[in-house]
Amino acid sequence: MIQVRELSKLYGKKQVVENVTVDIQRGQITSFIGPNGAGKSTLLSMVSRLLDADTGEVLIDSTNTKKMKSNELSKRVSILKQSNFMNVRLTIRELVSFGRFPYSKGRLNDEDEKMVDQAIAYMDLAEMEHAYLDELSGGQRQRAFIAMVIAQDTDYVLLDEPLNNLDMKHSVQIMKILRRLVDELGKTVIIVLHDINFASVYSDRIVALKNGRVVKDGPTEEIIQSAALKEIYDMDIPIQQMNNCRICVYFNS
Amino acid sequence: MKKRYLIPALFILSVISLFVGVSSISPLDLLDFQSEETQIFLISRLPRLVAILLAGAGMSMAGLIMQQLSRNKFVSPTTAGTLDATRLGILVSMLMFANASMIEKMAVAFVFALAGTFLFMQILNRIKFKDAIFIPLVGLMFGNILSSITTFFAYRADVIQNMSAWLQGDFSMVMKGSYELLYISVPVFIIAYLYANRFTVAGMGEDFSKNLGLKYRSIVNIGLTLVALITATVVLTVGVIPFLGLIIPNIVSIFKGDHLQKTLPHTAMLGAIFLLLCDILGRVLIYPYEISISLMVGVIGSFIFLFLLFRRKAYA
Numbered sequence: 001m002i003q004v005r006e007l008s009k010l011y012g013k014k015q016v017v018e019n020v021t022v023d024i025q026r027g028q029i030t031s032f033i034g035p036n037g038a039g040k041s042t043l044l045s046m047v048s049r050l051l052d053a054d055t056g057e058v059l060i061d062s063t064n065t066k067k068m069k070s071n072e073l074s075k076r077v078s079i080l081k082q083s084n085f086m087n088v089r090l091t092i093r094e095l096v097s098f099g100r101f102p103y104s105k106g107r108l109n110d111e112d113e114k115m116v117d118q119a120i121a122y123m124d125l126a127e128m129e130h131a132y133l134d135e136l137s138g139g140q141r142q143r144a145f146i147a148m149v150i151a152q153d154t155d156y157v158l159l160d161e162p163l164n165n166l167d168m169k170h171s172v173q174i175m176k177i178l179r180r181l182v183d184e185l186g187k188t189v190i191i192v193l194h195d196i197n198f199a200s201v202y203s204d205r206i207v208a209l210k211n212g213r214v215v216k217d218g219p220t221e222e223i224i225q226s227a228a229l230k231e232i233y234d235m236d237i238p239i240q241q242m243n244n245c246r247i248c249v250y251f252n253s
Numbered sequence: 254m255k256k257r258y259l260i261p262a263l264f265i266l267s268v269i270s271l272f273v274g275v276s277s278i279s280p281l282d283l284l285d286f287q288s289e290e291t292q293i294f295l296i297s298r299l300p301r302l303v304a305i306l307l308a309g310a311g312m313s314m315a316g317l318i319m320q321q322l323s324r325n326k327f328v329s330p331t332t333a334g335t336l337d338a339t340r341l342g343i344l345v346s347m348l349m350f351a352n353a354s355m356i357e358k359m360a361v362a363f364v365f366a367l368a369g370t371f372l373f374m375q376i377l378n379r380i381k382f383k384d385a386i387f388i389p390l391v392g393l394m395f396g397n398i399l400s401s402i403t404t405f406f407a408y409r410a411d412v413i414q415n416m417s418a419w420l421q422g423d424f425s426m427v428m429k430g431s432y433e434l435l436y437i438s439v440p441v442f443i444i445a446y447l448y449a450n451r452f453t454v455a456g457m458g459e460d461f462s463k464n465l466g467l468k469y470r471s472i473v474n475i476g477l478t479l480v481a482l483i484t485a486t487v488v489l490t491v492g493v494i495p496f497l498g499l500i501i502p503n504i505v506s507i508f509k510g511d512h513l514q515k516t517l518p519h520t521a522m523l524g525a526i527f528l529l530l531c532d533i534l535g536r537v538l539i540y541p542y543e544i545s546i547s548l549m550v551g552v553i554g555s556f557i558f559l560f561l562l563f564r565r566k567a568y569a
Contacts, residue, residue: 072466
């Protein structure tokens with residue numbers, strides 16, 4: 001379990017994240033949703049140690065992350081940010097191999113190679129493993145990065161808007177992969193999402209932020225309610241039940 | 254771009270380099286240890302070859318590390334002010350210590366190269382508009398500012414001519430006793446190779462490095478220190494060699510990608526080959542005179558650089 005305790009972050013005079021306390025359960029997909037500037041990405045960055053919090057603490061399985069060595073932490077928690085560093089020419093296999101860095105420091109042993117093979121196979125990238133990242137489509141590239149995280153073999157996988165710049169087909173593909181990571185491999189996934197319908201259909205729990213504060217936190221079916229959404233987004237959003245999915249029809253509200 | 258082509262090419266060019274020159278030396282002459290030819294060979298030809306190999310490999314590697322750490326294919330000691338900062342450092346050492354020893358000059362030049370490179374990286378961090386062409390332009394401007402400061406003080410102190418020795422790279426002055434400082438780059442090569450994987454990860458960005466448990470800042474600092482060391486030794490011993498650190502890593506990257514552990518040896522070898530080739534051409538074209546290496550590299554290099562710029566869209 002990840003326990004976030006009274007986390008705050010100030011940018012200049014603006015309180016981006018204010019006194020956030022949230023528990024994230026193991027073996028689930030938890031989505032962070034909310035309007036632009038709500039502090040979702042900042043919160044995720046602080047949970048994943050990319051950013052230092054001004055006050056508050058993050059406990060991972062009861063250990064304060066500040067007390068953990070960064071190498072140890074990188075075997076427990078991985079984070080993927082929006083990837084825009086595509087001017088680096090690496091092949092898929094080279095990238096995925098870097099997922100083993102916390103274990104091998106770059107000198108892969110047989111077990112590392114096996115993990116890399118498995119991760120690539122799991123993401124269905126085996127036939128193109130020697131292709132360079134800058135030759136791939138957005139969806140393939142995102143899958144390559146997820147394969148790297150699988151090779152990194154952390155219990156907790158954090159993703160910051162992984163569907164950015166992806167078309168519908170690839171977005172669905174990525175969300176299904178994340179669902180499988182949780183259901184088949186027992187990972188815990190925390191994800192910042194913009195589209196509430198993806199959050200509704202794929203996540204177990206939703207944490208809604210607004211102006212740096214948690215306004216809603218609960219199981220998906222409790223949050224995907226017109227009243228709750230009104231509070232989060234200031235919009236009247238009708239909910240339609242379709243094939244066991246709760247769909248928010250926000251396009252004309 | 255395979256090792257089995259690069260190694261023979263390097264070997265053949267090295268042999269040619271040893272036996273091209275104003276006084277003709279044949280391999281047979283070397284059998285007589287006392288002969289004048291053997292002396293020339295040991296005092297001039299061999300040091301020259303070693304200097305070319307080390308400088309070529311070193312400058313290309315410095316460029317590769319800079320490009321990886323700045324995440325920009327057009328950043329190199331030439332386009333980031335490192336070379337200009339080094340020259341400013343040499344001037345300062347000349348003005349402050351009248352009879353500075355090589356080591357003292359080296360130390361001051363190194364400090365300036367390091368400071369200049371860090372300053373450029375700081376500027377880079379503040380620029381929001383990270384366009385591939387814009388950043389090296391900023392670096393060139395930064396370098397020119399440093400260069401004009403150097404010229405100003407050199408003019409006031411009446412050492413302009415002295416300084417221009419370091420403006421133009423030149424291997425004809427390399428002799429036994431004047432180039433040994435370049436051996437500093439040998440341990441630098443080894444450290445760079447040991448850090449190759451970390452540099453690759455750092456090239457993917459700070460967040461990416463932290464995710465893998467790496468200390469991004471200290472890796473960047475180590476990388477820039479290596480770059481400054483190489484640049485300072487090369488400029489002090491043979492002078493400024495432009496473009497090498499820019500074009501060689503780019504050519505290797507096109508064929509071999511950016512996995513530094515795999516590309517560092519190729520980059521070092523291709524750099525040495527390219528510099529050897531330029532040097533041999535410079536010695537042969539207007540025989541028995543010599544075209545300075547920085548002119549040769551500058552002319553050939555700028556054409557290759559233009560070519561890389563135009564084909565940029567195709568791969569970068």
